[in-house]
Amino acid sequence: MPRTKQSFRLNPRFSLDNNKANVVFLISSRLFPGGRFSYALGIPAKPSEWDTSKGKFRVGKTFPMGERRNKMLNRILSKVREVTEKADGSPINKEVLRRELDKLLGRIPTLVEKDFFDFYNSEIEINRKSWKTGSIKALKTTFNQLKKFEKETNYFISFATINLDFHAKFTNWLNAQNYAKNYVGKQIRNIRTILNMAEDLNYPVNPDFHKKSFKVLREESDNVYLTTDELNQLKEFQYDDPSHERCRDLFLFLCNTALRISDAKRINESHVFDDYIMIKAIKTYQNVTIPLNREAKRILGKYDNNLPSFADQYFNRLLKVICRAAGIDKSVTITKTKGGMRVDAVKKKWELVSSHTGRRSFATNRFLEKMPIQEIMAYTGHKTESVFRQYVKADQLTVIREMTKMTS
Known part of the structure; x- marks a missing residue:
């Protein structure tokens, strides 16, 4: 008769050895001779860093290493499952598992060039x-x-x-x-x-x-923004295709709230309050509260607080189409380094717009309107004024603002 495969429940857990201030991995299972396997991980931990009820490191600003160390614990669990699956219900040699964990933690040389x-x-x-x-x-x-x-x-x-x-x-x-x-x-x-x-x-x-020589190459991007006149031009344009109108409205909402499209397209009535919206940002995992101006309220009301949603790539393609149709065609010179050479290219503004143009348009227009920088940063989420000023190219905009004042 063929042998019936047996299945045993593993009860893996991590605990803190208070005497040695070290994390220990324990398994109680009939798969091991003696019914128990113990392995010291060599990961130091203070009692305040260890969540006894969950059997893992605490996470958060107070415990900056917690998330990374918990990932290591997950790797250990994955390796144990791999070894037990190969055993196929047969007893597991403790030394085999110990050697596999030693390899995982780099305690014995196992790595070849590839x-x-x-x-x-x-x-x-x-x-x-x-x-x-x-x-x-x-x-x-x-x-x-x-x-x-x-x-x-x-x-x-x-x-x-x-x-x-x-x-x-x-x-x-x-x-x-x-x-x-x-x-x-x-x-x-x-x-x-x-x-x-x-x-x-x-x-x-x-x-x-x-080393510093192993540097990440980077240059400032020539990202465009739409002026308030261009935004009004876009708002007033009449589209025959309903999807074009929905794309326009979603983009205008971005331009009036500084939200990322990943957050804006998730908005529903649960996020909307009388004069603001509150939502957890996907990129930063932080709750953000955004005051609503008249235009943002108008757009939300039009869609009963459930904004249109588009796949990101499709939205960016369609946005170029609707901006071109609305006459957003000012020529812009873009300079970038390609193949190690500086290259200038003249583009129409509609060719360069994307979902991110909404955030940049909000920040730039509010800066030109002399809204206090700290208030703008509350919308955009920038942590420091220096980063924000670089984002909107504040030095260039200040010159534009002053020149406008002189000619008006």
Whole structure:
């Protein structure tokens, strides 16, 4: 007769060894000889940092390392499940599991040169539920670029070889493909993110990525905003297509509240109060309270406090169509670095608008209207005045404001 597969319930838990101020991993299960497995993680913890009822680290501003350490605990649980699944109901050798956990924590040398890509992929999978979709997509793009770079240049990529020489060769390779400077910088930033995670887990990363020379390339973007006259022009235009009208109204709502589209399209009657809206921002996980002006109230009333919703890419494409139809066609010179060269391009303003133009239009127009900067920042969520001033190009706008005053 075929052997019937047995299933045993695991009861894994983490606890704090107060005597040694160390976190211990415990399992009570018949899968282990003696019915118990204990493993000291070597992760230091004070009693105040440990949530005994939940068996994990506390998180929040007071406990900045809590979230990262809890991710490590989740990795340990994933490894235990992997080992028990392979055992297929048979008793588990404690030393086998102990060795696997030692490998996971970097206590024994297990990494070969090619493990960089394995680690990269595993981090994406482990964090898939907690990371934003956009972050995962960006990291996958960088992963694919690294693979392509390795194949085309025969540069062997590993933890040890991601050094200053790699930085120079990889950025030159991206520049040769005519990528924008900010795109190149984003790839370096993503690589540094993965290396920081690997270093936290005791992988043998090359320390060069901490050096200033291993820099993230970046340049100020020439982002456009719509003036109050252009916004009125857009508002007054009559659209035959109802979807164009809904797109216009959602965009005008962004221009009057400084909300991100990811938040605005989630608004329903539960977020709307008499003179303000309150919603938790997806990007920052912070509750934001936004006062409503007359135009924002008008748009909310038109849709019974349930704003139109569009897929982001479709919204950005449609926004260009409706702005072009409304005559938002002022010529704008855009300067950016592509392929390592500064390039000027003349574009019509409708070609450059996106959902983010709403936030920028709100901030810029309010600044030109002399609304106090701190009040504008309450809408936009900027933490410091210096960052806000850079965001709206305040020095340039101050000149414009003064020139307007002189000619009026």
